Amino acid sequence: MKQEIIKSPISTILVWLVAVLVTGTFAWILGDIIFHGVGGISWEFLTTAPEDAGRSGGIGPILVSTGLILAVAMGVSVPLGVGTAILLAEFTSATNWFGRFVRRSLDILAGVPSIVFGLFGNAFFAKTLGLGFSILSGGLTLACMVLPILIRSAEEGLRGVPDELRLGAAALGLSRTTTLFHLLLPAAIPGLLVGLVLGIGRAIAETAALVFTSGYVARMPQSLLDSGRSLSIHIFDLSMNISGGDTNAYGSALVLVILLLMINATAAWLAHQSSSKYNDSYQFR
């Protein structure tokens, strides 16, 4: 092994060095968070309310708010996204102006910075629609944000369904509605789920879009119109505005990272499922 390294050209050594550097940096970051965070996590931490501006106590209400924001975001974006994906994948030809318009807007939407989503959410949901700083405002803002991810995966899921199924169904005189709900959507479910999971991952990681839509209030929310502090905002607030908040910030950061690891693993597993599903029975064209 050593000999090989000595013999290999500079470029090879460089490439390996970069890989080691990158891996090392990320190990450092994750290691630091795990090392400092793991002591803080306990059942009590996860369930009790923050005290003393978050320096002590737990993150119970914050997890609830985060869950509610996610529920609103996914509850709105999933139907909208799946519907749009169906239209784009099944009912629109590549040259159709409407389809092209929607695709183009989605491409742009995918690149819009989260702080701009925050501005928009503040102006539209909080101010114009009068929802104020609330879980609903924050959730709706995130819904707009995750739509491109959802739609892309859902479209891929639908395109993965072999055309034989569509032709076979049409040849039996099945209507498009029936074909869609009984054959195409069930076959596309793994793809749809990948989108859902990736969307949740994006939404749960978001901070900037929530700062002035769902707000900072760390109390247990009583309704969707209450302001609710998400986990990411909690980390931000503890580390930036509260001196002595680092211990709990580490704990919250670790919780967030663990949630994301679980989400990623689920997405990878689902993607694997969906790619192997049809290979056995139908060949792709």
Add this chain to the structure above:
Amino acid sequence: MTVTNLDNSKARTQQPALMRTEQLSLSYGKKIAFEDVSIAINQSKITALVGPSGCGKSSFLSCLNRLTDLIDNCRVTGRIFLEKWDVMNRNIDTIALRRRVGHIFQKPNPFPLDLWKNIAFPLKEHGVKNRQEIDSIVERVLKDVGLWDEVKDRLKDSALALSGGQQQRLCIARALALEPEVLLMDEPCSALDPISSGVVEDLIASLRQKYALLVVTHNLAQAKRIADYVGVFWVRDNRGKLIEFGEAKQVFESPQHDLTAAYISGHRG
């Protein structure tokens, strides 16, 4: 050398044709797949279409039940009649049309559902709701295709677990359940092993009494064995044409066209 005119189809039919096409042409974008095809399909007869690969046989079949509606950038001109019904009319009920004109594909394409549902689900969609009625239809069509004894104990298993030949027969059963009048079959045996192929061929022959069958095949021997009428497609100028159409006996024994003669004697194609 001119392509023979095919008006003999009118002379030979005593009964009015169940389905017929007039000057049917189809193009994908700028590419013309086939041109000027006029044939008639009769009740209780097997009509075979033969010809080299890429001459538009599959495309021709998908015009007859308007599956072409699903294909991007494809344009069909000419006329198609099912009895007196103008199939090409934009406003016809395609669902009813496809119920009357069944289609079997080259590659078996059962739904990823269980066996029973593969047959029952389209039936339900066409308004057969009574469970007993469905069960009896499922049993009848599976017996018709000779699959009943093989699968009657595993109707709840996934259809994708069947062998290729069984899948193809299931697809035929699924089509028969809707009681079509015309059955279009696109090389129904070509994806199957010789034994399954033989079974499906016997099945096709046995369906003759009840249906009008239009069968595409690459297998001339098969066409000879089962067909009452034969149409020969050929590619000229990069587009498909029907160069010969007539009674099987006549086409095979005294073909009118040189290319047909060469094709059936194995010199070309």
Add this chain to the structure above:
Amino acid sequence: MTWLEDKISSPSKLNKSSQFDWDWVLVWVLRIMAAITGAIVLLIVIFLILESLPFLLVKGIGPFFTDPTWNPTEGLYNFTPMLWGTLLATMGSVVVATPLGIISALFCQYYAPVAMGNLYRRLIELLAGIPSVVYGFWGLVVLVPLINRLHPPGASLLAGIIILTIMILPTIALVADASFGKVPQEYLLGATSLGLSKWGTICNVVFPAAKSGLFTGVILTVGRAIGETMAVLMVCGNVVETPSSIFDPIRTLTANIALEMAYALGNHRSALFVSGLALMAIIVLLAVAAEVITVTSSPVTKNS
């Protein structure tokens, strides 16, 4: 395969007038949904403009460049320091992250053993999903004190560049990896059979073939770096001042919005929306640039 509109016949209208036409309902419901989706970008632009107008109509864009400084309570609205902050942080991080990201992708594709390459790719994917607030937090508690020891105050342009580099590296690595994956295997075999070394093959065959993908990746990354808010906000010090060294604190446009939106009113709020509108314009321009690169470099073959 699609059901094309002009070919959709509505059977039940003619023959089964008693039965409700679900297909028709379905298509229209889907169209409405897609219209809502497509309208979001327009809505965003419209609201940014509406909220920006009060300022723009009264003062125009002059004050953003000619006022002595940014001090909204005194009615001073100079964006220049923040523009510099965003520009320097973005450029710095893109310049560092691009080679690192591309080399990471090379590692996955050509240098690492297959299993290790896949593992490394998984790692990068994971890192792409880590929230910016977590990176920012790490930067704040680990990186900033380190830089502080080197050269106070610590919260600085340098910290911002490092954090942004770490955050955008996964994006560029994944895009580069995907475009390397699309380079036909025959090219590589051909080059190897000509006796080119691995690095020679990469420079002469892989890079040219993957060029447009790499460019698109870099553009995407630029957008990501410009738009990044929280992590930068947490490590850059946020002093409104054009930096004169890499150890000086900076404030970016995005951090400025996040810091001040909570209490901004009137012209101040409107000015913040103007900066949001500017960000949006940059993103649209980048999207157009990416599109142009993709279209011009890969001739679109229409299926005949």
